[in-house]
Amino acid sequence: MGVSIVGVGMVPVREHWSKGLAELAAEAGALALRDADIGKVDALYIGNAYGATFNQQTQLGSLLAAALGLPGVEAYTSEAGDASGGVALRTGYLAAASGAAQSVLVLGVEKATDIVGPARWSARNVSLDAEIESINGATLTAMAGLLMRRYMYEFGLELSQFEGFSINAHRNGSQNEFAMYRNRLRSGAFIKAPMIADPVSLFDSAPDGDGAAAVVLVNSELAADLVPRPISIRGSAVATESLMLQDRADPLALAAVAKSTAQCLDQAGLTPAELDALELHDAFTILTALSLEAIGVSDRGRGWEWARAEGAGIAPNGELPLSTFGGLKSRGNPGGATGIYQAVEAVRQLNGQAGENQVPDARHILIQSIGGLGATVATHILSVPPV
Amino acid sequence: MTSGGAEFPTGVDRAYDCGGGARGTVFSYTLVQEPAAEFESQAPFYLALVELEAGELITAQLTDVDGAVEIGDAVEMVTRKLTTDGQRGMIVYGYKFRPAMK
Structure with a gap:
């Protein structure tokens, strides 16, 4: 049904x-x-x-x-x-x-x-492996730093090459009254931001x-x-992989993103090219880059390329709109509410109620909610009713 | 599963034989500037994924670092205090990695 x-x-x-x-x-x-x-x-x-x-x-x-x-x-x-x-x-x-x-x-x-501060990092750490990660001083942001540095090393990238993801998120979030941080980011500001766990900085990671x-x-x-125009859930899937990066055969391949996305697309009878927008879990720019690769819209090592030219290709009128209401980065990341914000935002897009952030003729939107660095991935595809 | 007499958990079965030497190379690293409360007094500190000689990855802090860290640096396991636990301040010991002695 x-x-x-x-x-x-x-x-x-x-x-x-x-x-x-x-x-x-x-x-x-x-x-x-x-x-x-x-x-x-x-x-x-x-x-x-x-x-x-x-x-x-x-x-x-x-x-x-x-x-x-x-x-x-x-x-x-x-x-x-x-x-x-x-x-x-x-x-x-x-x-x-x-x-x-x-x-x-x-x-x-x-x-x-x-x-706030260290107490919140400790409270958030319940979602890591307690006996191996948290006890050794890890936070989710530190683990994201490990993932991002390895990615930059393997593919010869500079920090500045990720700025477009955050610039796009804030450009869209600045026009969303529900967003937490509505400031825009200028090109060049990203690489000067204070580090949290380098290379992950304040402008790289989403605020709680x-x-x-x-x-x-x-x-x-x-x-x-x-209702006159119900939005249908055409695909729904959850997949998991190892909680810890250290247990993954290939830490740079987000296997649960790939699996849940493939299941969802299969259920919906759609290809990635038929998606009109993606609300990805952009808690860190590295998660966006790796998600784009696992979803299949970029080759390995090339997901970051969507950030080029201040994210022109991922703007609402671009080839692959991302974070159309600011994503986690600008709208903010209210933990367990974030996946539902994505659903509400997708419905607004599909109903043509996105104002300045409207994706033209949006018919199919993929939303993806990630626990850890891809340990649990919930993917849904929302679609307008058939004509 | 032992490593020179010291036991430690990791991996899917959460315990394995590290081969006695517990040496490896830095697979990736980060300088943690905003830590959890239990590690606040130690910040900033290096956290790394170390690739052991047997091929496994292990999450651990780097210690005794003098100068820059690079991916590929040779490191070896040492026993260190990690943090203190609870109101009574029980010391939690564990493993860290330091630059390998030449």
């Missing part, structure tokens, strides 16, 4: 110091239910990565079902690090596709900015933010009666 999105909602990604986790979540969930014009759903699936360590809060299913006025509903969290939003969408998709639920609310939420986003899913037969 096909599954469609019939309602979306999100709050701006910010430092929401005056709002609690449940408040943020309830706001986004209520917006999505109102957008779908339905009062209740059969199931509520939460994407949340760090509630346990950022907020000392688990059992978000029960907490948020009550906050949303959905007493008794089936509700629980799906967790896969920063892919939590993507795997929650997968959970909702499976429930609706199987017929187990007629209607599903998938809600991503993260409240990250109540803790507080946010919540939600989508309402129903089976596609039902969808046609609810």
